[in-house]
Amino acid sequence: MKFRPILLSIISLTLAAGAGWYIYQSLRGSDTSTTADAPSSPPPAVQTVNGETVVIVSPQAQRAGHIEVTPLPVVTSQSGISAYATVIDLQPLFDLRSRLASARADVDTFSAQAASSRTQYQGSRTLYADDRNVSLKSLQAAQSTMQSDDAKLQSAKVTLNGIDGAMRQQFGDALANAAAEPVSKLFQRLQSGQSVVLRVTLPASSGVAPPERITVEVSDGRAVPAQKLSASPLADPAVQGSPWLYVADMALPANLRTSARVPTSNQAVSELLIPETAVVWYGGQTWAYVRTAPGRFTRRYVPTASEGDHGFVVTSGFHAGDPIVTQGAQLLLSEELKPQGIATACKDPPECDD
Secondary structure, eight states, X not given: OOHHHHHHHHHHXXXXXXXXXXXXXXXXXXXXXXXXXXXXXXXXXXXXXXXXXXXXXXXXXXXXXXXXXXXXXXXXXXXXXXXEEEEOOOHHHHHHHHHHHHHHHHHHHHHHHHHXXXXXXXXXXXXXXXXXXXXXXXXXXXXXXXXXXXXXXHHHXXXXXXXXXXXXXXXHHHHHHHHHSSSOHHHHHHXXXXXXXXXXXEOTTTOOOOOSEEEEXXXXXXXXXXXXXXXXXXXXXXXXXXXXXXXXXXXXXXTOEEEEEEEEEEEEEEEEEEEXXXXXXXXXXXXXXXXXXXXEEEEEEEOGGGBOSSEEEESSSOOTTOEEEEESHHHHHHHHHSOTTOOOSOOSHHHHTO
């Protein structure tokens, strides 16, 4: 009977030890399974393939870095040159037009007076010749009035021609003709400020005939079309070349200096446009990343001379439809330049606190 409690104690200890071992093995297996099932994302790597440096980024890393690509678009443009442009102050033109209208009114008034006095003189002369039905003094007075009105009319015409000539010498034939018209849509747009006139100086060495349409660059980066008016009778003293007048439908302050894009050929050229968001700077040069394969990105050179209004225009080094990196290019550059073979994970927790 004394051995029965001892036997029961031994059996209880054995069962407890077995249960503990079972629980330990179960927990260990669960941890091992969880660790094995956890997805791992390999860090970005850099390789050299066919002389090009390739950054390899996993899909998980691409999503985490918000790396986005866009097919490289093809744009159509014309070859051209840049020219200086100045917005002309049109207030003198408006003043001359007012004087022109007044001079025209004087010509009309004196024309009517001269015609009336000439008719009166001819009547008086007829009556005088018909047995002196009017006195010689009346005939002479009618003749004097006619001559005075003719002189006034001639003076008014000289003034009118002088104002018209001043407008043509300062603003060219196209603007002078518009100012001379009673109703001109062009002049109405100019007076209301909806349009401006620019003096565009074409480089003398270019040998380019002034095209009918050009584009003018404005402060917000837009290119506004402009229509040719006529040759400019006045030149810009600060710029050498051939001056021409163009009108553009936009509001700009007078005497503003800007630039114009003058096409030199009617033939369109197909080019590739790399967005500004895709360009990164490294080593004093501009680059862009292209996805050459799933998860593989290559950096390629972009000439700075090809920079335009909306990006960089290139004709070589890239192909139409290339998946260009438009977001996350700086991250790829950082990964490419990161020293390779150096562990970045912290293995010793106390060191992570430093």
